[in-house]
Amino acid sequence: MQQLHSYLSGGWVFGQGQAREIHHAITGEPLYQVCSDGLPLAASLDYARNKGGRALAQMTFQQRAQMMKAVAKHLLAHKEALYEISYQTGATRSDGWVDIEGGIATLFAYAGMAGRELPDDTLWPEDEPIPLSKQAQFAARHVLTSRPGVALHINAFNFPCWGMLEKLAPTWLAGMPAIIKPATATAQLTQATVRLIIDSGLVPEGALQLVCGGIGDMFEHLDYQDAVTFTGSAQTGQHLRAHPRLLAKSIAFTMEADSLNCCVLGEDVTPQMPEFALFIKEVCREMTAKAGQKCTAIRRIIVPAKRVAEVQQALLQRLAGVTVGDPKLEQVRMGALVSREQRDDVQQKVEFLLHHGCEPLCGAALDKLELAGEGVQKGAFYPATLLYCADPFSHQAVHGTEAFGPVATLMPYQQTEQAIELALLGQGSLVGSLVTADEALATRFIRATACAHGRMLILDRHAATESTGHGSPLPVLMHGGPGRAGGGEELGGLRAVKHYMQRTAIQGSPAMLAAIGREWMRGATVIEDPVHPFRKYFEQLQLGESLLTARRTVTEADIVNFACLSGDHFYAHMDKIGAAESLFGERVAHGYFVVSAAAGLFVDPGVGPVIANYGMENLRFIEPVKIGDTLQVRLTCKKKIRKPQKTAEDRPHGVVVWDVQVLNQHQQAVALYSILTLVARQEGDMGPAR
The missing domain is CATH 3.10.129.10 (Hotdog Thioesterase)
Structure with a gap:
């Protein structure tokens, strides 16, 4: 069994202690040992600040963008090796494409945005000068500068490549080094990506480090210039957010948590309309992509009561055609969950929902699951599971319990006001979708529910041909959400870079501001x-x-x-x-x-x-x-x-x-x-x- 090494302070190292095993999601065989006990984790923070941070801070935004573009090209040239490892996590080729090439595309996107919009300098004048006097000899402007700290990125298991790269892009652009702590269950893919980057020699030493395993007492050594991001369960995120060191030092903490995202079918849609078929397709895709292991997956399917029977029939028919099994087989459309532990967790959550107002329409039983492929019986497979909650206003569990797998619950509403109320019962989501052809209905719904969502998709026949879909975060759009979704923001174009920089209001004469910002302003010489x-x-x-x-x-x-x-x-x-x-x-x-x-x-x-x-x-x-x-x-x-x-x-x-x-x-x-x-x-x- 291989040891999955961490990369700290310029070397590949393995801990000394009780190792944890990573198993093949498809076959169940043990693959890697992971351990970070006894590693110099605190020293890695200083190494990042003093080595990687200083090197990045001396590079201009344009240089950092060129570095990222070169890294993206290098990863793209070696993507097939990453696909092979992605298969170990239970992912199909299309699942891996979103994770691997989607992550690489994010690097390209940020390099392109920086090349077009950021200065060839280490200081970023954020806005136009603000006059503060009648004679125009006293003014101000806001500038952004790199913080001499380190970004600690704690990532979830579902996107081991994209989850890292979508955070690295704005972090590096900001001139900050990063330490990546991937979820252990899929750490092998993150580690392989980091190894490719380190071996390329394209990134300054210390700009990227990796911890495979636990982070020990690393939080105790963070300081006010550092930043922490977390992607994963709300429970774990809230625990980390309340760490005394973060509170004492006012350390920036960004959280993106799994949420009970909804997809709503408008009252106006009938089975004869194109929007009905779009709704069914979108729901089924989000239930089965990555075997439902997406923070943006649709968990609550909200439909008019008069359409429940038709929606149920269409969903069951489409889900029945989803072949589950070995992702390398051409006919397979859904692979496995990342581990048997994750599968057991999903089963427990489904059983909880069945005891709190839901009934099964399909799936929900492991003993009836048919698998395609040889030697897959010990894999972490779970069936596409559709539940039904007849009274979603009385049974609140469906709005607070997430089975993080191919599981969603169908629920009815009478009028649009009830659909709005059900959407809000999720208490904060990363994304919500509305499928409708009625502009007035869409306006009413979005204006009432946007406050509870980080992103909202309105899908109709016109948008469908080019829509990127409910579950696809884009580099130029904000990814995050309020309440249960964590209250944080990622991506969103160059907004994300600002999260890792210090904004300062500079006051002085136009000549002084021009010299500091290296940008002439009216009133200066x-x-x-x-x-x-x-x-x-x-x-x-x-x-x-x-x-x-x-x-x-x-x-x-x-x-x-x-x-x-x-x-x-x-x-x-x-x-x-x-x-x-x-x-x-x-x-x-x-x-x-x-x-x-x-x-x-x-x-x-x-x-x-x-x-x-x-x-x-x-x-x-x-x-x-x-x-x-x-x-x-x-x-x-x-x-x-x-x-x-x-x-x-x-x-x-x-x-x-x-x-x-x-x-x-x-x-x-x-x-x-x-x-x-x-x-x-x-x-x-x-x-x-x-």
Whole structure:
């Protein structure tokens, strides 16, 4: 039997004590021994802070993103080895795809978001400057900086690969090292993934460590700059959250717990409508994917009382076609639970529900389970089990007891108000779904129940062709939920990165804030040079480099010509009488004419380092521009983002953000905005971006 080693302080180590065994979920044979007793767990925290943390903190967001992308590519190239180990946990190929390739895709997604949106710096200015004085010489802004701590991630058994990678992505982007503590039952897949990452040499030493087994007294050595995340049962999570050390040091703790997620069939849906078939398909998929071992799985099936018989018949018919057994067989659609202990726990929860208001419609009995494959009789298999609770308002167990396997309970409601009440009885869920074709019903339901859910899916025939489904957390969407679901947040795009950083409000003069944030702001010093800034390469441009243009007087012909060119004949521009009665009192120039005229003033037309206009942000029209007004523009280099070369053939470039102030003859701002340009670099990449 193999020993499943931990990776701590730069080496692979195994504990000295009573080892725990991991068994093959399909055959029942013992595979690995796990033990962390006697390992230097406290020392691993210091190693992470002093070694990995310092290395990550010196890397810019762009460098961290490139590192993560390289790790994702490496894992993708070795995914088949991970699939083989995933099979040991009872997963089918499609189950493993969600876990393995879904986790790798999350790394890619965060690397891409960072590459597009985060600075090539170690400090992240979170918002626009906030003026605090009349003369604009005292201002503030919020910035995010890396915390010199370590993130301890305690993960559940159901997604040993994705569960780790979806936390590592924002942790690493934030510049924080991580220690992973996977659930023992499936730790072999997490360990194999970590080994691939460590052996690749792509990650700084100390940025990733692994504990296979218990965490001993590690909580006693955490400090206020550290963070803890937990995914698993609500009971265990609440116990950890109340640890005296976490309370004493105000240590950040994020919890994502299993919840009794619901799927509701709208009153409007009949068996003849496409939405009915979508409902049946979604419920059955969520019951059987990963053998129901998903924190987002549908546990409560809420349907109109008048549709119970039809829904029951359709569900039973579809579930009867689910073949259970060896996941390597082509015909098998559902594998095993991760362990026989887990199977016994599910059986106990089902029996509890049967004694508290539920009755079995299918499954619920191990002795009647037929399995496909050879040598699988000792596996941790459990049948797809559909229960029925005729009175879900009287029997509260169905809203508080979760059988973490292929188990769900059908329950009726009379009107939509009752469906809302049943959805809320879950006391906080990760996700809820509503299947309906009625927009008014959907609006009423979502507005009443969104408070109890972290994510909500409204499914109809139009969304169905592209819907990612009830149970699929996405990198760009928040994953978490209130109450029973843990009250935490994960993913949600770059929001997740902020959980591992320190937000600080910085106050000072514009010049000071610009220097600290490495991002010029209005009111700070400008640098004027006879050479037009559009004639300079990316490296040559300095923050604060500014151009004050020539002037242009707006004429009636300008307004008429722009109206004819654009087709915009709005009365405030073209109707002298209508404009006189408007808030402007007379005809005014088109806002987009002002922007176009400004470009004509500041653009250098010759061939040069500027490759293209990349976009415009935060456009605001401040004052009207009238016939006879004279415009002038101040263009200032606000921010630079160096972009990596994807291939040697790509032209090296970066993004330059320019602050644009369009002024009138009274030096009043009439329009304020930023433009982004792609600007060529003089040299290609010689290594990671700095």
